[in-house]
Amino acid sequence: MSKIIFITGASKGFGKRWAEAFLKRGDKVIATARNIEALRELVEKYGDAVLPLQLDVTDREACFTAVAKGKANFGRIDVLINNAGFGLFGAIEEATEAQVRSLMDANFFGLLWLTQAIIPVMREQQNGHIIQISSYLGLVTLPMLGIYNATKFAVEGLSESLSSQVKGFGIKVTLIEPNGFLTDWAGSSAETTTPIAVYDGLRQASKERAETPGYKGDPDATVKPMLLIIDHPNPPLRLLMGKIAYPAVKENYEQRLASFAAWKDVSDAAHGSFSMPE
Structure with a gap:
């Protein structure tokens, strides 16, 4: 049976490829986008199978309205893909308040508003799948992307908690965690801070890393994995996408566990004299 899929950021990048x-x-x-004209090609090609909606995900009321329109048009919504968002490149010290708030509004609050809007629909259906487009940088960090890291760490915590709250309603939750891909995410879609010279070395190292051949994945190759996740009866809570993500996360978590173990006596002492129940 065909699915009814609500996807944000459908005008380019991952969103456009997946929607098509x-x-x-x-x-x-x-299909939603800030500029509805960017969705014209999909409409011309697929007609009534696509409902194009102009949406700024940072507008909570507009998010609820868009979900209501989608349900009214198709009768149900089986999958929500929270894909809209952008990157901010620069040192934490360099970021302005406006840049930080704008990034958090788009990457975290926009995702939250649509998640809140879709839950009652899926709860009534007793079925649904919420897919949050996070990043492997919601699990590990890179210098010069600290504010972006913070938004994705927030998405990870929200979505893991959400998963345990809604599974009793038949709602599944999956976090998609890509490494870098050859999309516009790091291009015109991204913002940059005003540089402070002391960070120029880190900035150059980050640029060189991103330009390493093979470092960024082919976005077209993500289509089949996304279809697999949507169709799977028991999808994972998390799916890393790309060959860079897994070894980076594995190394980071091994280091975390080793550090926790090395300091376990201090951790236990901080609990006081209370004993854990048998």
Whole structure:
């Protein structure tokens, strides 16, 4: 049976590729973007199978309205893909209040508003799948992306808690955690801070790392994994995407566990004289 899929940020990058893949195989898509004209190509090609909606995800009321329109048009919503967001490149010290708030509004609060809007729909259906496009940088960090890291760490905590809260309603939650890909995320879609010279060495090292051949994945290759996740009866809570993500996360978590173990006596002492129940 075809699915009804609500996806944000559908005008380019991952969102456009995934939306077209869904439509090609016969799914119905509620596609949103800040600029609805950017969705014209999908509408011309797939007609009534796609419902284009202009949406600024930072507007909570607009998020609820968009979900209501999608449900009214197709009768249900099976999958929500919170894909909208952008990157901020620069040292933490360099970021302005406006830049930080704008990034958190788009990457975290926009995702939260749509999640809140979709839960009652899926709870009533007793079925649904919420897919949050996070990042492997919601699990590990890189210098010069600290504010972006913070937004994705917030998405991770929210979504893991959400998973345990809604599974009794038949709602599944999956965090997609890509490493870098050859999309516009690091291009015109991204913002940069005003540089402070002391960070120029780190800035150059970050640039060189990102330009390493093979460091960024092919976004077209993500289509089949996304279809697999949407169709799977028991999808994972987390899925790393790309060959960089897994070894980076593995090394980081091994280091965390080793540090926790090395300081366990101090951790236990901090509990006081209370004994854990048998």
